[in-house]
Amino acid sequence: MAEPLQEKPIVFETDAVVIGGGLAGTAASIHLARNGFRVICIEQRREIRNIVGESLDWSAPDLFADLGLPMEELVSKEVATWKRHITVASIDGGRKEFLPGEWLAERPWNVELRTLHLDRDRTDACLRETAQRLGVKTLHERVADFAVMDEHNPKTRRILGLRTQQGTFVRASWFIDASGSDASLLGKRFELKSVAYGPRKAAIWSHVTTEEWVEGTTLYMVPSPGEYMEWIWEIPIRPGVSSIGYIAPGSSVKRQRAAGHSTHEILVRQCDRFDRLQEIVEQGHVSQAATTSFLCRTYEGVCGTNWVVVGEAASQSDPITGNGVTAALRHAQEASRLICRYRQRGTISIWARSLYNLRVATVGFYFNSLIEKLFYQPMLRDRIGFFSTARIYTVPAWLMNVVYTRMRPAGSWVRSVAITSILNTIRMCAWLAFQVASLMPSGTANRSQCQPFSTREQIYAL
Numbered sequence: 001m002a003e004p005l006q007e008k009p010i011v012f013e014t015d016a017v018v019i020g021g022g023l024a025g026t027a028a029s030i031h032l033a034r035n036g037f038r039v040i041c042i043e044q045r046r047e048i049r050n051i052v053g054e055s056l057d058w059s060a061p062d063l064f065a066d067l068g069l070p071m072e073e074l075v076s077k078e079v080a081t082w083k084r085h086i087t088v089a090s091i092d093g094g095r096k097e098f099l100p101g102e103w104l105a106e107r108p109w110n111v112e113l114r115t116l117h118l119d120r121d122r123t124d125a126c127l128r129e130t131a132q133r134l135g136v137k138t139l140h141e142r143v144a145d146f147a148v149m150d151e152h153n154p155k156t157r158r159i160l161g162l163r164t165q166q167g168t169f170v171r172a173s174w175f176i177d178a179s180g181s182d183a184s185l186l187g188k189r190f191e192l193k194s195v196a197y198g199p200r201k202a203a204i205w206s207h208v209t210t211e212e213w214v215e216g217t218t219l220y221m222v223p224s225p226g227e228y229m230e231w232i233w234e235i236p237i238r239p240g241v242s243s244i245g246y247i248a249p250g251s252s253v254k255r256q257r258a259a260g261h262s263t264h265e266i267l268v269r270q271c272d273r274f275d276r277l278q279e280i281v282e283q284g285h286v287s288q289a290a291t292t293s294f295l296c297r298t299y300e301g302v303c304g305t306n307w308v309v310v311g312e313a314a315s316q317s318d319p320i321t322g323n324g325v326t327a328a329l330r331h332a333q334e335a336s337r338l339i340c341r342y343r344q345r346g347t348i349s350i351w352a353r354s355l356y357n358l359r360v361a362t363v364g365f366y367f368n369s370l371i372e373k374l375f376y377q378p379m380l381r382d383r384i385g386f387f388s389t390a391r392i393y394t395v396p397a398w399l400m401n402v403v404y405t406r407m408r409p410a411g412s413w414v415r416s417v418a419i420t421s422i423l424n425t426i427r428m429c430a431w432l433a434f435q436v437a438s439l440m441p442s443g444t445a446n447r448s449q450c451q452p453f454s455t456r457e458q459i460y461a462l
């Protein structure tokens with residue numbers, strides 16, 4: 001049982017506290033500091049190691065530019081590489097490239113057709129430098145508890161301060177929770193409702209030196225017909241270094257470990273199934289494999305009177321959607337704007353809270369639902385093939401991000417409602433197609449094989 005917070009001495013008093021110094025937290029700190037807030041960012045780790053290196057979707061570069069990091073500069077400083085296309089490779093040797101049509105770059109669309117792959121160590125260093133320059137203070141301690149007024153009334157509850165495990169007390173007017181999906185501090189503290197898609201998955205990855213890298217992301221699809229999908233990414237995070245990672249349900253990795261394979265062996269054995277990956281791994285220097293597990297989950301009610309949840313603490317999207325970084329930066333931007341707008345009043349209006357909640361939840365459900373039904377589950381994929389499902393997924397996913405960026409729904413309730421309605425309609429269509437495909441007999445998809453998880457692991461939502 002935690003001791004009463006009032007009995008602890010107040011050590012810091014500030015305008016805004018951001019919990020978590022990952023991408024979402026650092027971005028939110030920068031936005032707030034730029035708007036004149038005194039910001040304390042609390043990050044438990046002094047050094048963040050083994051960061052994946054991400055493949056970004058087409059909306060992320062604008063969000064980085066808004067933080068003072070335009071994409072040309074990121075590429076010229078070798079913090080990032082260009083991503084010009086996505087290649088999907090199947091286990092039988094098939095390959096297909098997916099890229100936005102050239103016509104989109106022309107008037108009236110004027111869409112930027114390039115995006116980026118990130119070297120996260122270098123990106124984080126740039127962002128930390130910006131934050132420091134703007135006067136953001138970083139406290140390397142672990143947040144342990146919150147002092148909350150009106151705890152049991154979700155409409156009025158208000159955070160007064162927080163206490164770290166080290167005993168420091170911080171009081172502030174505004175709080176942003178960017179503690180990531182594992183911690184989800186406020187989601188857990190306030191017992192917010194959440195919706196999860198698919199089983200808990202594991203990721204194993206390494207960085208590999210290679211001279212044969214291309215300006216694009218390659219996704220290698222591992223499964224046979226009837227199986228839940230496993231896949232491998234190849235992302236050039238800086239010239240000459242690629243991130244290679246394997247994603248599979250936790251139960252599959254557990255089985256491979258039980259058969260006596262180490263984390264490194266599991267990754268190498270999976271890469272051996274594709275000639276190109278086998279070659280890279282044999283010829284390059286492979287760093288020690290890192291591993292993590294995650295559940296694709298979106299919380300509801302992630303904005304309160306004086307607190308907002310951002311990034312993966314609010315919604316963890318599956319890595320294959322390439323939407324994690326965009327979501328983190330977008331949440332950070334929208335949350336900071338809300339706080340700036342309601343600074344004088346001291347409380348975010350119920351209306352603005354509901355719209356933020358609606359946008360975060362709808363986008364989270366949209367990506368996770370589509371990817372689960374079109375890719376991970378075999379019902380549709382086996383009937384229409386990998387490459388067709390990839391096209392069905394990439395077109396709406398890509399368009400949705402373009403439309404979101406252009407519409408700027410955060411500034412208007414009409415646009416928020418419009419975009420969430422469009423997304424919900426597309427999600428409904430995918431759900432219907434999935435239901436129809438599950439009922440149809442298939443030469444390849446065997447229904448008992450399609451559901452390889454224990455009841456506890458099986459979480460399918462619309």
Ligand SMILES: Cc1cc2nc3c(=O)[nH]c(=O)nc-3n(C[C@H](O)[C@H](O)[C@H](O)COP(=O)(O)OP(=O)(O)OC[C@H]3O[C@@H](n4cnc5c(N)ncnc54)[C@H](O)[C@@H]3O)c2cc1C
Pocket residue numbers: 019020021022023024025042043044045048052053054055056057141142143144178179180181183185203292294310311312313319322323324325326328
């Ligand atoms: C395997 C994998 C591959 C991915 N690939 C891609 C990709 O290709 N493209 C893409 O766009 N996205 C990808 N993502 C998602 C992307 O990396 C994240 O969405 C992004 O990094 C945003 O994270 P965040 O800042 O919300 O959380 P995090 O990076 O998890 O940051 C949370 C921070 O909070 C700190 N913290 C937690 N609890 C406390 C506490 N109690 N007190 C103080 N500090 C605390 C943690 O130490 C951590 O530093 C991937 C994710 C995974 C797991």
